[in-house]
Amino acid sequence: EAGVTQFPSHSVIEKGQTVTLRCDPISGHDNLYWYRRVMGKEIKFLLHFVKESKQDESGMPNNRFLAERTGGTYSTLKVQPAELEDSGVYFCASRSTGEPFYEQYFGPGTRLTVT
């Protein structure tokens, strides 16, 4: 079974540009989560999808971030326009509703560098 995949693995963009990160959850997982780790700091929750609906978006930092999950499969996280403080590693995780609710499976992350 394929794990959670994220694309790209690394992205370098200039301040003011737009970047879109993609997450493909484990097949059949209806819960999808986005987290972010700014260098040297803790990993912070961004939002939680159940299928295509946003269940909890309390961690989204501002309106420059837009997360979508059309069709309830893969998800994208767009940052527009990117700022220097957006640099960090963006993690995606997924979980099946039928599995123990504490088990979130993580992807390898996308490292975003804004220069």
Place this chain on the structure above:
Amino acid sequence: AQTVTQSQPEMSVQEAETVTLSCTYDTSESDYYLFWYKQPPSRQMILVIRQEAYKQQNATENRFSVNFQKAAKSFSLKISDSQLGDAAMYFCAYRSALVTNFGNEKLTFGTGTRLTIIP
């Protein structure tokens, strides 16, 4: 709001020895879950061990065990017989046991401890 603190940015241990990673947390809730996640270099973060707050018995998974002190809000991870494959970033995390219709499944993480294994 809950917070998780890992006060050891880096730790090292000789292969085959035992190491303990520290984690403290702050919460006003009585029911919650605590986790240790491991992230090897350039690889996925995986769950190492979890502890339910209502359980007094410390969780154990093979060479990994925890020392859960609920009153002290402390949750340390002990790795016995350290192996080269244990080298990774270790994150302590908290999750509320209260799940509402609006979610609350988020994990709250600490800043991580980088563990190096010395051959």
